[in-house]
Amino acid sequence: MIILIIAIDAVLLFVFRLLIYRPFIKLKNAVRDFSLSHNWDEFSLAVSGLLPPDLLSSVYEMRNQSRNFADAQKQAEYLALQNQINPHFLYNTLEALRGDTLYEGLTSVASVIEALATFFRYTITDTGNLTSLENEIEHAENYFVIQKYRFEDKIDMKIILPENEPKPMNYLLPKLTLQPIIENSIFHGLEKKSGIGHITVEIETTEKFLFINISDTGIGIDPDILHNINQALENSTSENTTPSPTGHRSIALKNVSRRIRLLFGAEYGLHVYSTPGIGTDVRIILPKIKEKDLTI
DSSP states (O other): OHHHHHHHHHHHHHHHIIIIIHHHHHHHHHHHHHHTTSOOOHHHHHHHTOSOHHHHHHHHHHOOOOOOHHHHHHHHHHHHHHTOOOHHHHHHHHHHHHHHHHHTTOHHHHHHHHHHHHHHHHHHHOOOSEEEHHHHHHHHHHHHHHHHHHHGGGEEEEEEOOTTSSSGGGOEEESSSHHHHHHHHIIIIITTSSSOEEEEEEEEEOSSEEEEEEEEOSOOOOHHHHHHHHHHHHTTTSOOOSOOTTGGGGHHHHHHHHHHHHHHOTTOEEEEEEETTTEEEEEEEEEOOOGGGOOO
């Protein structure tokens, strides 16, 4: 059994290097080479969700004048497709591993492998800008299954939906909005706190807005750092690429806020509330739209 677990770890490391790391490096180099001779429109890059913040920053530095939005967008989509990870090999490998672990009676490991496969499927194959709240919550829950395997009973998470809202799961939001914030809550809040840590994802709606509150019972954030984080979120649509004084803590938050504000406008985005020793609340402000209302 121990040998099987070691083999699974080795295979997962191999799969990550082959299917995640190497294609990303190829994409980064392709973007670098292309941007040296073309002008990229930062809006087309940001809303397409193709590149992480550090790579976007390097592209901004090389950009001079944007002349053709449509051409830049097509080139970005082409590069993404050209370097897209082959999902079938990944899924087949993970499914084979899951079968072996079930055969050995390792049901908990099998559940994590299944969650990991679903996690990759969501992040790799869906290139749309917007997705349903149902998809985002399912993705967040898969991520939490993976983290629970590491932290066991030290963390838990619950989802609270509005009781007076018909079909709230159909509302739209940018893909990969919830999971990065939940990851932040775990690694910057709960991991550093003794005892059981709780995360609550609560959905609220008004006539115009969709609010998502992600709360944790972690260590909280000092007032000065909290001020800097919220200031960075307010300026998240600017072209300033100077590193944030808050460090890695606010990178994921700023990335999520930037995508929301670029898609919907400055009245939307993120705001963080926190009390040291008590916990942190991240409030996501979105327009209340469904696919039938979509005009962007």
